[in-house]
Amino acid sequence: MNDHEKFMRAAIAEARIAAEVGEVPVGAVLVAGGKIIARTHNLTERLIDVTAHAEIQAITAASSYLASKYLSKCTLYVTLEPCPMCAGALFWSQIGTVVYGASDEKRGFALHGGALHPKTKIIAGILAKECGQIMSDFFAAKRK
DSSP, X not given: OOHHHHHHHHHHHHHHHHHHTTSXXXXXXXXXXXXXXXXXXXXXXXHTOTTOOHHHHHHHHHHHHHTXXXXXXXXXXXXXXXXXXXXXXXXXXXXXXXXXXXXXXTTOTTTTTOOOOTTOEEEEOTTHHHHHHHHHHHHHHHHO
């Protein structure tokens, strides 16, 4: 297993925690120097806050840990393509790399013209099938 898969599996574990508590199952981990410095998942229901996406939680936790608002030497692993709001926050953080699993055909930043920082590297499709299945299973259970 390569590092991208290893860290995406940690993000998937966070997504599963989110699903267990009724949150949309998006998980994220933020890595610096090969070490996870933030583990998060969506908290929009718990916090009653539409901005409490996993990526925003990860940015906040990592910035606090590093005592820096800039995350240019960090990599965010997230199970779902970030939305335009999260892309904006990632832009301002100057995140070094964003690695995501499943594409978001309805609300993803690429579809809606969201942009990341020009120096941010984007890697898509890591464990995409597994990441997408978590979302599919969650919403299928909601419809029952």
